[in-house]
Each structure stands twice: as C-alpha cells, then as structure tokens.
Amino acid sequence: MSIPLDLNVHDYYNPTECTWCDGCGDYGIMAAAKRALVELGIAPHEVLLCFDIGCHGNASDKMLGYRVHGLHGRVLPFAAGAKLANPNLPVIAFGGDGASFSEGVNHLVHSFRSHYPVTFVLHNNANYGLTTGQASALTWQKQPMNTSPLGIPEDTFRPMEFVFAMHPTFVARAWSGDIPQMTRVLKAAIQHRGFAFVDILQACPTYNKFATHDWLLENCYDANDNAHDISDIDAAYKIACDTSKGVSCGILYQTEDVPHFYERLEPRKGKKTTAVDEVAITDVSKLMGEFV
Numbered sequence: 001m002s003i004p005l006d007l008n009v010h011d012y013y014n015p016t017e018c019t020w021c022d023g024c025g026d027y028g029i030m031a032a033a034k035r036a037l038v039e040l041g042i043a044p045h046e047v048l049l050c051f052d053i054g055c056h057g058n059a060s061d062k063m064l065g066y067r068v069h070g071l072h073g074r075v076l077p078f079a080a081g082a083k084l085a086n087p088n089l090p091v092i093a094f095g096g097d098g099a100s101f102s103e104g105v106n107h108l109v110h111s112f113r114s115h116y117p118v119t120f121v122l123h124n125n126a127n128y129g130l131t132t133g134q135a136s137a138l139t140w141q142k143q144p145m146n147t148s149p150l151g152i153p154e155d156t157f158r159p160m161e162f163v164f165a166m167h168p169t170f171v172a173r174a175w176s177g178d179i180p181q182m183t184r185v186l187k188a189a190i191q192h193r194g195f196a197f198v199d200i201l202q203a204c205p206t207y208n209k210f211a212t213h214d215w216l217l218e219n220c221y222d223a224n225d226n227a228h229d230i231s232d233i234d235a236a237y238k239i240a241c242d243t244s245k246g247v248s249c250g251i252l253y254q255t256e257d258v259p260h261f262y263e264r265l266e267p268r269k270g271k272k273t274t275a276v277d278e279v280a281i282t283d284v285s286k287l288m289g290e291f292v
C-alpha cells in the first residue's frame with residue numbers, strides 16, 4: 001500500500017482538550033496509533049476505532065477516525081460485529097486492564113477462539129484509573145490502592161499465561177514510553193490476518209506507583225532485537241511469562257496460517273459483496289402504523 005503524499009499525523013488531530021494527567025502513558029499510545037495508521041497509509045475515514053470505558057477511552061474525542069465509545073468491558077463484541085459487517089475496514093479496539101480482565105474477560109476469551117480479524121490494544125496500567133485508582137485484576141500484589149490500602153487479597157492475574165492458553169495467532173507487548181516500538185508493533189497487528197493482541201504496559205503516574213515510566217524504561221527489553229523466533233510459540237510463551245530477567249517487548253508470537261472468523265463463515269464464502277453492501281432500506285411506516 002502506498003502512503004498518500006499528503007497524509008500525516010495531523011490529519012488525525014482533533015482540537016478537543018486533553019484531560020489525561022501529566023505524564024500519562026495514553027499520550028504516547030495515541031501518538032503511536034496515529035503514526036502506525038499514517039505509515040500504513042490509512043486515513044481517518046478509512047478506519048474504525050472502538051474504545052472501552054476507561055481513561056484511554058477519552059481518546060475517542062481526541063483523535064479523528066470513525067469512532068465509538070461503548071459500554072464497560074464490551075468493546076470487543078462491538079468491534080467484531082462492525083468488522084463482520086464491513087471486513088474491508090481496519091478495526092482497532094482499545095480496552096483497559098480492568099474492563100478486559102474483569103467485566104469483559106468473557107469477550108476476550110471468545111475473541112481469541114473466534115479469531116475475529118480485529119486489532120485489540122490493551123492499555124495495561126494495572127489499575128482502574130478513571131475511577132481513581134482501584135485495584136484491577138492486574139494490580140501487583142502488596143500494592144496499596146485506593147480501595148485496598150493493605151494490598152489485594154486475590155492473586156494477580158497472569159495475562160500472558162491466559163493469552164497463550166487461548167491459542168493466539170498474534171501476541172505483542174510494548175510499553176508506553178517507546179513510541180517507535182509501539183508504532184512498529186501496531187502496524188504489524190493492524191496488518192495481521194486474525195485477532196491481534198497487543199499488551200501495552202502503560203505508565204499511570206497518578207495511581208500506579210509500581211510499574212512507573214522509569215521502572216518500565218529500566219526493565220523492558222525488545223525481544224525483536226535478538227534472535228527470538230516469532231513463529232516459535234513455546235519460545236514466545238517462555239519469554240512472555242518469564243519476567244525474572246526483564247519484560248520482553250516487541251512481536252512475541254505470530255502465525256498467519258490460521259483462517260479468521262470471516263473466512264470460516266460458510267454463508268459468506270464466494271460472496272463478492274459485504275454485509276454493508278447488502279443492507280436493504282425497508283419502509284416500515286406501514287408496520288409502525290399498526291401501533292398508532
């Protein structure tokens with residue numbers, strides 16, 4: 001795909017006041033998302049951006065594109081439905097760790113097993129930031145949070161162990177201070193054949209005092225800088241889960257060999273049109289007349 005000569009990140013600019021805290025990782029993630037789209041030659045009218053509830057969801061009025069800001073934990077069903085209606089449109093779903101691993105974890109499970117051809121970007125700041133710093137399923141042990149000042153009694157969820165148990169076809173991790181890394185990962189995710197899971201470790205200086213920007217800077221390394229084979233799922237699982245020597249980032253695993261949901265749908269096989277092409281406008285005024 002050639003990039004239109006006049007397309008640049010300013011085309012995604014929306015002059016709405018930014019309300020994120022100073023130093024919030026959302027700024028970097030939004031910048032990388034814009035860059036990735038521009039570098040892929042995708043203009044704002046050529047992409048659907050779906051946002052869950054959370055601090056990150058406020059990007060829905062801070063960057064252009066077709067956008068929807070949905071119910072808490074429900075971003076994936078909406079994104080999948082939209083993609084099935086118009087498979088020609090790149091669809092990116094953004095969700096937080098609270099919504100994605102508690103309220104909406106069921107949708108994450110079924111997005112993996114259904115191989116929806118959607119990019120999912122996890123804003124992983126390890127807390128519920130929008131509602132002022134409550135512990136999420138990904139909050140570290142022994143961290144004092146607003147509703148659990150003595151630490152959480154539950155175990156911290158292990159997202160990568162969960163993700164690899166779902167037979168994924170694309171798994172990547174990045175961190176919110178590295179815009180070139182996020183851009184590279186997001187470009188690959190958007191171009192991926194099926195469901196692409198991108199875990200972005202996000203600095204939240206207001207409520208996350210453990211995985212801070214400086215901690216992430218010190219502990220994250222790019223697995224794609226060394227000899228990691230992204231087609232080797234066992235090696236990917238190992239470096240994704242073993243954080244004893246640092247947190248692996250970059251594209252950790254990818255296979256293009258698995259057909260996605262739309263390709264498996266028997267009623268769509270051989271169709272030259274999409275569902276949106278086939279929607280008929282039906283005059284329901286006569287029917288409605290029966291109720292007045």
Ligand code: SF4
Binds near residue numbers: 019021203
């Ligand atoms: Fe960002 Fe955290 Fe502030 Fe929310 S609370 S805007 S995630 S720094």
Ligand code: MG
Binds near residue numbers: 054096126127128
């Ligand atoms: Mg969160």
